[in-house]
Structure formats: structure tokens, C-alpha cells
Amino acid sequence: MSGFLTRSRDLRPPREATLPRDQQQWNWQQAGRPAALYSARPDGTVQCHLSPRNCVIRPGAVGFCRVRANRGGELVTLNYGKSVAMTEETIETEAVYHYAPGARILSMGNIGCMMNCDYCHNWQTSQARYVEDRSVHHYTPEQVVESAVERGIQVISWTYNDPVVWHEFVLDTARLARRHGLVNLFKSAFYISLEGAKELCEVIDIFSISLKSMDPTFYKRVTKGQLQPVLDATAYVFDRGKHVEVSSLLVTDANDREEDAYRLSRWVLDRLGPDVPVHFVRFHPDYKYTQVERTPVDRLERARAIALAEGVRYCYLGNVYDHAATNSYCPRCGSLAVERYGLVASPVGLTADARCRTCDEALPFRLLARPDNAALAVVDVDDRDRPVVDHEWRGDVKAVHVEVTSAASATYEVVVRVLGGASDGREIKRVPVLPGAQYRFIACKSASDDRGVRVQLAPDVHANLYEVYDRAHFPTNTILEIEHSSDAVPEAAIRLQGGSRA
Ligand code: SF4
Numbered sequence: 001m002s003g004f005l006t007r008s009r010d011l012r013p014p015r016e017a018t019l020p021r022d023q024q025q026w027n028w029q030q031a032g033r034p035a036a037l038y039s040a041r042p043d044g045t046v047q048c049h050l051s052p053r054n055c056v057i058r059p060g061a062v063g064f065c066r067v068r069a070n071r072g073g074e075l076v077t078l079n080y081g082k083s084v085a086m087t088e089e090t091i092e093t094e095a096v097y098h099y100a101p102g103a104r105i106l107s108m109g110n111i112g113c114m115m116n117c118d119y120c121h122n123w124q125t126s127q128a129r130y131v132e133d134r135s136v137h138h139y140t141p142e143q144v145v146e147s148a149v150e151r152g153i154q155v156i157s158w159t160y161n162d163p164v165v166w167h168e169f170v171l172d173t174a175r176l177a178r179r180h181g182l183v184n185l186f187k188s189a190f191y192i193s194l195e196g197a198k199e200l201c202e203v204i205d206i207f208s209i210s211l212k213s214m215d216p217t218f219y220k221r222v223t224k225g226q227l228q229p230v231l232d233a234t235a236y237v238f239d240r241g242k243h244v245e246v247s248s249l250l251v252t253d254a255n256d257r258e259e260d261a262y263r264l265s266r267w268v269l270d271r272l273g274p275d276v277p278v279h280f281v282r283f284h285p286d287y288k289y290t291q292v293e294r295t296p297v298d299r300l301e302r303a304r305a306i307a308l309a310e311g312v313r314y315c316y317l318g319n320v321y322d323h324a325a326t327n328s329y330c331p332r333c334g335s336l337a338v339e340r341y342g343l344v345a346s347p348v349g350l351t352a353d354a355r356c357r358t359c360d361e362a363l364p365f366r367l368l369a370r371p372d373n374a375a376l377a378v379v380d381v382d383d384r385d386r387p388v389v390d391h392e393w394r395g396d397v398k399a400v401h402v403e404v405t406s407a408a409s410a411t412y413e414v415v416v417r418v419l420g421g422a423s424d425g426r427e428i429k430r431v432p433v434l435p436g437a438q439y440r441f442i443a444c445k446s447a448s449d450d451r452g453v454r455v456q457l458a459p460d461v462h463a464n465l466y467e468v469y470d471r472a473h474f475p476t477n478t479i480l481e482i483e484h485s486s487d488a489v490p491e492a493a494i495r496l497q498g499g500s501r502a
Helices: 141-150 163-177 195-201 215-222 227-239 258-270 297-310 489-495
Strands: 036-040 047-049 068-071 075-076 088-092 104-109 155-159 183-188 206-210 243-250 277-282 315-318 336-341 343-344 388-392 399-406 412-419 427-433 439-444 452-456 461-467
Touching: 036 075, 047 075, 068 227, 075 163, 104 141, 104 163, 141 155, 141 163, 155 163, 163 183, 195 227, 206 227, 215 227, 227 243, 227 258, 243 258, 243 297, 258 277, 258 297, 277 297, 297 315, 343 461, 388 461, 399 412, 399 427, 412 461, 427 439
Parallel strands: 088 439, 104 155, 155 183, 183 206, 206 243, 243 277, 277 315
Antiparallel strands: 036 047, 068 075, 088 104, 336 343, 388 452, 399 439, 399 461, 412 427, 412 452
């Protein structure tokens, strides 16, 4: 920390507490801080009002999410500032296509969830019992905001497991971020009370809502949540002028019927309107749902066709490559407005005020002025002095998190280049690594013929790579820990099921 950010006045002092011995599991669960949105009851229980579960929690116990606990008749949050590694990604990772296309974001994921979807892609962090101390990073609001500011990142994304259960830390940090001119993005299943949604509206600019289905029975059976509160909270933030995009993970043989696409499209149209983007996203087998294949692409295409036929103007497919349904087109003249390949986007057909360059139609995109470049003093390194890590894509796995750790005494840049194909050697990005720091960023396939990425490190800078199975997914296993025999199911899910790879 350089100290240029002042401590938020909203921060409350930490309050340490200890769980009864029989409930101790991980050290990260020991320290708690006062939580918001609850009522204390005369019998010593507390009722949490953050999510519609409204858990009544006995003294010494935790709620459904396992990150909010009753300590002496008060509700405390156990995950304040406790996080997976902050990671630099692009805004497309979060199923946000109409706000600052191509923008770099700083993704922040935490621990726990108010739901428990059988097919969760982030179960290793959303289900708190699987989160080991060695995976937990500790951040203050100041550290998060400074990391974004010093790197010229304009958007902080609250994402992965689910930010609902990180309420107090999100509010404190997002307030501070706003004071530094940053934008806050909330990627969530949004099973949240209206009280919680109201507080978020004070600080969040973009809501990317993961709507699981329009079937209440599906919600109850597969996600352990309820549909109606999700719809109510989504409509609430939309009515307050927030930028909203809706995505739906189409899970093979579970919620990928034509009827599902029709009902979801009708709700978006009737309640939010035709300009709210809808994303149908491809599923990969994971967690408890590994008995099926990935969602067939033709089912995603059919869902999109239904949405467009009903009147949705912008409907996209997610987790697919080499498909025109990832691009944005002007609905008036059909010109290409934003070109996308995987998680890489370029607003080639948009003017600075979000008009079609061909026909001048005003299009529903929000663009950000480019930031002043971050003022990090970087020491030059000759390419010949850079250790190199090559990584090749396999099957549907087309992105990696690169975690770099510096033992250097200077700030160096790590360079990422295309490996193979017509663009072999083209520079994709340069990422500064501060002395003694650890930093994580995404590198992904950027053209149909590239084979992988070449990561050029720097003296005393080392790298670990983590394969990313689809977007909005936080990988926890390094490539060294993964057996490369299949690209269909993450290794950890196989281990959870007690199975072995074919
Ligand atoms: S956030 Fe939801 S799941 Fe967690 S304790 Fe509160 S009501 Fe229960």
C-alpha cells in the first residue's frame, strides 16, 4: 500500500470471536465482524434478513451460507475481507456485453453462497466447507481499490461464488471505489432480500443477474432457492435505473427446453424490456451434476432463436467460440457493432457516444472513457532474459488464470503473446508485477487458429497457471494438479464424485 487512499469511515473495528470447539473447521471461520440486516430475538437466536432464506440462527451456529454466524446473540459475518485471489479479467467474463465492451475488470470472489445449485461451477468456493485456509486471501477495501486504481482498471466486479453473502465488505469497498471514480459490477444469482438490494443500489452500477429458470420447482429442487425473490430483486434494481443484463446457464436436460427459453424471454420482455441483453450460457458438467454432457450448442441456438422471435433485441450465447451469436449487431442496419471472440471484445462499429457507425442509430451501450494509464514505474527487460511458459488450449478449455509471484526488487511487466496460428507472437497484454507481489490475471484464446499462449516472465518472477473452464469460474487447481485426460469435467468434480477419468 502506498497510503494514498484514506481509510473508509464506514469501516468498523474488527471484533474477534471464537466458535465452540466442536464447530471449528477452518481458521478463516474464527474471526467475525458485526453484520447488517438482522434482528435479535429474545431467545438468543438471530434472524438474518440478507437473503430470502431468513435463517434463524442459534447461538454458536451458522446460517445456510456458513459465513454468517450467531455470536452471543449478535449476527456476525465470517468472510469480511476474505477472498479468493483478486483477478484481472475482462467485463465479458461476467456476461456483461453492453457496458464498456472489452474493459478490464478486477474480479473479487469470496466464500459461501445463499444457494447450493447441484451444477455449480464455483462450488469449491461457494460451498464454504470446501474452502481451506491456504486458499483464503485477506484484503482491505483500500487494497482492493488501490490495486484497481494503480493498474488503470475502471471496474470492480463482485463475482464468482456469490457476492450477496459478502454484503458488508462489498458495500464498504464499493463506496470507496466510487469515491475514486470506479464502477461496481455485481454478478449474482441475486437471491437477496429487497432490503439488501436497496443497500446495493447505493453503490452498484451494473447488475449481471444469473436467472436459473422460470420454474419455481426447479429453483427449489436444484438450486435450493426460490424464483420469485430473484425476479423481485432484479425488477427492483432495474426500476432504479441500474444497468441490468440477464444470463441463464442452460444445463443439459435440466433447464434447456424450448419452454424454458420462452418463459425467460417473456419475463425479460414484459418486465425489463427488449433492450436488456439476454445471455444463454453453455454449461460444463461439475459438482454434483456430472452425469450429462456439455449443453449441445444447437439447444443454445434454439433458445436464442426463441428469444429473438419473441422480441428480445440482443441475445447472446456464452461459453461458445467461433459463433456469430457472440457479436453485437445494429438492429436497424445489421452492421457489426461489437466484435467478440471468447472473452475478447472490440467495439469496432460503435462511435464514442454509442451510435452505429454505419447508420447513426443510438444503441443501448454504455461506454467508458479510457483511463489515464497507470503510473507504475516499470523496469525494461530484454525478451532474451525472460523465462517462458507456454500453454496450449485443450478442447473446450480456452483460457487460463496466470498467477505471477515476484521475488524481485523492481516492478517488471509480464508479457503474454499468441502461440501458434496466423498471429503467432502477437502481443496480447502486458501486466505489471510489483516487487514481492502476487497477481492473477486471465489470458484467453483470441483467434480461431491460435494454439495457446506464451507467457514471458521476468527475472525472479514465477508463474502458476490455472485452467479456466468457462467464464465467471474461479479455478482453484493449478495445471500441475490436473490430470490432462479430459476437458469435459474439472478434475476436482471427479474427485468429489469419487470417480476416475475415462
Ligand atoms: S445470507 Fe441468507 S443463507 Fe446466509 S445466513 Fe443470511 S439468510 Fe441465511
